[in-house]
Amino acid sequence: MKFATIGHLLDENTLRQLPASWIQHDFIISPELDVYGTKGHLSGILITAKAMMTQPRSAVRQKILDAALFLQNEYAVDVVQLGALTTSVTNGGKWLTDQHQYNGYVNHGDSYTAAVTCQTVRKVLSMVHRDPADLTLAIVGAYGIIGEAVSKLIVPQFSHSILIGRDQSKFDKLEKSLTGNFETTVKLVTQNADVVVTATSHPTALLGSEHLKKNAIVVDVSQPVNLAIDVCRARPDVCRVDGGLVDFPVPIPIPGMPPGKNFACIAEVIMQALKEEKQHHVGSIELDHLHLTEAWGIEYGFLLNELTNFGTPIFQ
Ligand SMILES: NC(=O)c1ccc[n+]([C@@H]2O[C@H](COP(=O)([O-])OP(=O)(O)OC[C@H]3O[C@@H](n4cnc5c(N)ncnc54)[C@H](OP(=O)(O)O)[C@@H]3O)[C@@H](O)[C@H]2O)c1
Structure with a gap:
């Protein structure tokens, strides 16, 4: 083919x-x-x-x-x-x-992007010796195609997950298919998350310094990226990881x-x-x-x- x-x-x-x-x-x-x-x-x-x-x-x-x-x-x-x-x-x-x-x-x-995203989250946490069972996860774009699959696979492993979208009614299907401790919201409330996964269709950067907890890990799958390089420079404590590579x-x-x-x-x-x-x-x-x-x-x-x-x- x-x-x-x-x-x-x-x-x-x-x-x-x-x-x-x-x-x-x-x-x-x-x-x-x-x-x-x-x-x-x-x-x-x-x-x-x-x-x-x-x-x-x-x-x-x-x-x-x-x-x-x-x-x-x-x-x-x-x-x-x-x-x-x-x-x-x-x-x-x-x-x-x-x-x-x-x-x-x-x-x-x-499909492979979502798989690699989950692998990336697990790998970065093992590199920094953190256990997801002790951590809060946020997924931005959680009911999108990648966000939905990633949510199903990793939400059960985290202490708590904040699933973020733009339309509350679109969470229905995802909520029914998920296990684990999670909340859904249309607000960009990532500031208490230890790990943030972005998988949105937002066409420009979305996360500013004010959205990120100290030492947050951000797995940025979105293309165009949702966390710009200038925020990374201003926040050297934040660990941004290219998602889906x-x-x-x-x-x-x-x-x-x-x-x-x-x-x-x-x-x-x-x-x-x-x-x-x-x-x-x-x-x-x-x-x-x-x-x-x-x-x-x-x-x-x-x-x-x-x-x-x-x-x-x-x-x-
Ligand atoms: N790195 C890679 O290899 C790779 C591979 C494939 C895709 N991607 C990227 O991954 C991202 C997601 O792809 P996808 O196919 O899963 O797209 P998708 O199915 O369209 O999902 C994107 C989701 O983002 C939500 N969204 C858009 N703006 C938002 C905002 N400001 N706040 C919260 N949620 C927002 C959308 O909500 P609504 O439905 O309400 O609009 C939609 O559900 C894209 O940026 C794509 O380019 C990367």
Whole structure:
């Protein structure tokens, strides 16, 4: 199977980081990649995260569909991965699977990202010798696709969890599926949390210094990031960890990506293509599939290893 990612510009600067030869017919498309014999492309649409979330939803969705059709018709792509906020604006990818002109498979890549996020939380706590049973967790974006799966997997391990969203009515489904000691809120009340996981569709940084407890650990999965580098500089006590990054032994030319690393979501679609798995993975994450992606990650060596903050190793 041939794979492609569909991303977008994170901000106005992203375009400058891309080689000019990657821009074709209003789309971003990389040269063909070869990962262990499976071929594919990185691709994207030319709009920023802010525009993704503020332009009319129908117009943004049309751009994503146009990109999927371009990849299908011009590059014979079989499976597309919805990168960054393209999942958020397509109802978790379900909208794209309903478009009859697109015949391929759709994967949001969030299953392996959620798995790696949980691994990251466990790993950073073991590095600092802290037991989650003694700690308070906050998940920002808790009923989103990644947030929901991460909540199911790690809330039971913490002393207390604060699950944060924007719409109280959207917590119903999550509350029914969770065990453990937790509260839900639409207020950004992370200031008492020892560990904060961000997985939001907010298109810019969200957490300021005032939102963070002394020595807080923040696993920032969001792209664009929810905890900016200037807050990290102002708060050296805070440990920000890049969420959703894995080792990737095959060079992959993602602008801004630390060498040898890749997003877990991109690794997931590449693993799907390597496995020739002809299925959609959209909407809520099936935990069995999440665990399968972890097994694939072990098989291909796309693993969480060193923890980084904006690409710099944290524990040397
Ligand atoms: N690092 C990686 O490898 C990787 C991989 C995949 C995705 N991501 C990133 O992970 C994030 C989440 O992705 P997803 O697919 O799970 O998206 P999603 O399903 O759209 O979930 C995002 C959630 O964030 C909530 N939200 C938005 N703004 C918020 C705010 N100000 N306060 C609290 N909650 C807020 C949304 O609430 P409403 O539903 O009420 O709007 C939504 O439920 C995105 O930033 C994406 O780019 C990273």
